[in-house]
Amino acid sequence: MENTLKIGFVGGGQLAMMTALEARIISDYDFRINILDPSADCPAHKVAAEQIIGDFKDPTAIKRLAEISDIITYEIELGDVTALRELRNEGTEIHPSPETLEIIQDKLTQKKFLDQKGIPVPNFLEASNKDEIRRAVQDLGIPCLLKTRRDAYDGRGNFVIRRKEQIDLAHKKFVGKPVMVEEFVNFQKEVSIVVAKGRNEVAAYPPGENYHEDGILIMTRMPAKISKEVEREAERIARRTLKAFDDQGVFGIEMFVVNDKILVNEVAPRVHNTGHGTLEKSAFEASQFEQHLRAISSAPLRGTEIRKPVVMQNILGSKDSFIGPYTIMGANEVNILPGVHLYLYGKKEVRPLRKLGHLSVVGNEQERADGISDLSSDESNMDVLVSRARSAHSMLKVVPVGAYGN
Ligand SMILES: Nc1ncnc2c1ncn2[C@@H]1O[C@H](COP(=O)(O)OP(=O)(O)O)[C@@H](O)[C@H]1O
Ligand SMILES: [Mg+2]
Numbered sequence: 001m002e003n004t005l006k007i008g009f010v011g012g013g014q015l016a017m018m019t020a021l022e023a024r025i026i027s028d029y030d031f032r033i034n035i036l037d038p039s040a041d042c043p044a045h046k047v048a049a050e051q052i053i054g055d056f057k058d059p060t061a062i063k064r065l066a067e068i069s070d071i072i073t074y075e076i077e078l079g080d081v082t083a084l085r086e087l088r089n090e091g092t093e094i095h096p097s098p099e100t101l102e103i104i105q106d107k108l109t110q111k112k113f114l115d116q117k118g119i120p121v122p123n124f125l126e127a128s129n130k131d132e133i134r135r136a137v138q139d140l141g142i143p144c145l146l147k148t149r150r151d152a153y154d155g156r157g158n159f160v161i162r163r164k165e166q167i168d169l170a171h172k173k174f175v176g177k178p179v180m181v182e183e184f185v186n187f188q189k190e191v192s193i194v195v196a197k198g199r200n201e202v203a204a205y206p207p208g209e210n211y212h213e214d215g216i217l218i219m220t221r222m223p224a225k226i227s228k229e230v231e232r233e234a235e236r237i238a239r240r241t242l243k244a245f246d247d248q249g250v251f252g253i254e255m256f257v258v259n260d261k262i263l264v265n266e267v268a269p270r271v272h273n274t275g276h277g278t279l280e281k282s283a284f285e286a287s288q289f290e291q292h293l294r295a296i297s298s299a300p301l302r303g304t305e306i307r308k309p310v311v312m313q314n315i316l317g318s319k320d321s322f323i324g325p326y327t328i329m330g331a332n333e334v335n336i337l338p339g340v341h342l343y344l345y346g347k348k349e350v351r352p353l354r355k356l357g358h359l360s361v362v363g364n365e366q367e368r369a370d371g372i373s374d375l376s377s378d379e380s381n382m383d384v385l386v387s388r389a390r391s392a393h394s395m396l397k398v399v400p401v402g403a404y405g406n
Pocket of ligand 2: 266
C-alpha cells in the first residue's frame with residue numbers, strides 16, 4: 001500500500017498498544033508501529049511491527065528506533081532529550097519536538113513556560129532546599145503541594161502538606177530530587193481536553209470530567225457536566241496552550257475548574273488516559289490514538305464531536321495489592337453487559353495502583369434521543385452510565401495466578 005509510515009514510539013505501554021491497534025483500522029494510511037521499551041513483554045509487544053529492547057533514556061536505543069522508523073513520537077515523557085535533539089538535527093522527524101518534551105519533562109519549567117505565554121496556572125514557587133521549601137510554604141499558604149519536578153506520574157511525585165509539621169516529612173520523601181511548591185487549588189472539578197494539532201489544523205475533543213483518588217485517575221465522563229461558558233473557556237485555553245507549543249501531535253491538557261475559571265494543571269505531549277473514551281466507535285468518529293498518528297504525519301485530522309456520552313473507568317491494582325503475576329476474574333461476565341467495553345492491557349504483573357486496563361460504558365440510542373447539545377446536561381443519563389461502570393468494575397477481581405484454580 002502507498003502511504004506506509006513507520007512510527008517509532010518511545011515506550012511500549014498501553015498507550016502505544018492502543019495506538020497500534022487503532023492504526024490497523026485506518027483506511028487511508030498504512031501506519032506501522034515500532035516501539036522502544038526495556039521490557040520484552042510490554043503491553044504493545046504483541047501488536048507492534050518491531051521492538052527495540054532498551055531504556056527510554058539510552059541514546060543508542062533511541063537511535064536504533066529512529067533507524068527503523070520514519071517519525072519518532074512518545075507515549076511517555078521519559079525520552080532522552082539530548083539524543084532526540086541530535087537525531088532531529090540529523091534529519092529525523094520527531095513530533096512532538098524535543099524542545100516541547102524538554103519543557104514538559106520538568107514541571108517547574110513547564111509552569112513557567114505556560115505562565116509566560118499567558119496561560120493561567122496555579123501559583124507556584126521554585127524551592128531547592130528545606131529552607132526554601134519552608135519559605136515557599138509560608139508564601140503560598142497551607143494546604144499546598146510539594147511536587148517533584150521530573151519523572152512524576154499517577155500522583156506519585158506529589159505530597160500534600162496540610163500542616164507545618166509535615167514539611168520535614170515532605171522534604172525527606174523527595175530528598176535529592178528537584179522539587180517545587182504549588183498552592184492547593186480547591187477546585188470544583190477537574191477536567192481535561194485532548195487536542196490534536198496537525199500541520200495546519202487543530203481538533204479538540206470535548207472536555208472530560210475527571211475523578212482522581214490519591215492523585216491517580218479513576219474515572220472520566222465525557223462530556224463534562226460544566227456550563228457552556230466554562231466549556232468554551234476550557235477549549236479556548238487548550239487551543240492557546242497548543243499554540244504556545246507550536247507543535248504537532250495529540251496533547252492532553254489537565255485543568256482545574258475553580259470559581260468557574262480555568263487553571264491549567266499540566267500538559268502531556270501525548271495521548272492521555274482521560275481520552276480513552278474516544279475509542280468508542282459509536283460515540284466518536286476517530287479515537288485520540290488515530291488522531292495522534294494523523295497529527296504527527298500531517299495527515300488530515302478527523303472529527304472530534306461526541307455523539308453519545310461515555311464513562312471510562314480505570315482498572316487498577318488495589319492500594320494494598322500483591323506484586324506478581326495475576327489473573328482478572330469476571331471478564332466474561334463484564335463482556336456480555338450491553339454497552340460495556342472492557343480493555344485489558346496484558347501487563348504481566350500487578351502492583352499497587354498499577355493501571356491494568358479500563359472499561360467504557362456508552363449511552364444507547366434511546367438515551368441520546370434528547371439531542372447532542374444536551375449530552376452533558378442529561379444528568380440522570382450520566383448517573384446511569386456511572387453506576388453501570390461502577391457495577392461492571394466491581395465484577396472484576398484481580399487474583400494471583402493459581403488462586404481459584406486459574
Ligand atoms: N495544585 C493542586 N491543587 C489541588 N490538587 C492538585 C494540585 N495539583 C495536583 N493535584 C491533584 O493531584 C493529581 C495529580 O497531580 P499532577 O500534578 O497532575 O501529577 P501527575 O504528574 O502525577 O499526574 C491531580 O490530577 C489533582 O487531582
Ligand atoms: Mg496529572
